[in-house]
Amino acid sequence: MRQKVKAYPSAAARAGGQMSEFTLDDLERIVAERAGATDGSSYTASLVARGVAKAAQKLGEEAVETVIAAVSGDKEGVITESADLLYHLLVVWKISGVELSAVLAELERRTVQSGLAEKAGRTAS
Numbered sequence: 001m002r003q004k005v006k007a008y009p010s011a012a013a014r015a016g017g018q019m020s021e022f023t024l025d026d027l028e029r030i031v032a033e034r035a036g037a038t039d040g041s042s043y044t045a046s047l048v049a050r051g052v053a054k055a056a057q058k059l060g061e062e063a064v065e066t067v068i069a070a071v072s073g074d075k076e077g078v079i080t081e082s083a084d085l086l087y088h089l090l091v092v093w094k095i096s097g098v099e100l101s102a103v104l105a106e107l108e109r110r111t112v113q114s115g116l117a118e119k120a121g122r123t124a125s
Contacts (some may be wrong), residue, residue, distance in 0.1 A: 024090075027086065028090055029086070036093050044091060045066050051095065052095045055082070055088065059085070059088040059092050065077075065085075066081040066082050109123045
């Protein structure tokens with residue numbers, strides 16, 4: 001299931017009226033490619049090498065920064081921090097062997113009923 005997510009236009013794109021067609025599939029592919037870099041030029045590869053605990057820590061930091069921006073009413077901050085959050089989430093997924101398609105399938109499964117009914121049907125962990 002390929003999900004098209006229109007990217008927020010850069011200042012240059014807004015001036016020219018063009019939008020990107022960048023998707024989460026694209027980001028997943030880029031993370032996978034960069035995770036395998038061995039020449040020392042990839043932040044993604046260095047994060048993957050440090051393991052899931054470090055990547056998850058970075059994910060948590062970005063989540064908190066996104067929340068702070070949202071509570072502060074900082075729309076641009078929410079956008080930039082959300083980009084960081086999504087990136088670090090995909091790195092954690094890469095390390096954990098989770099694919100975007102599996103997460104989207106789970107979201108799709110959950111949408112066949114109301115959110116309240118779905119939540120009530122979960123078993124306590």
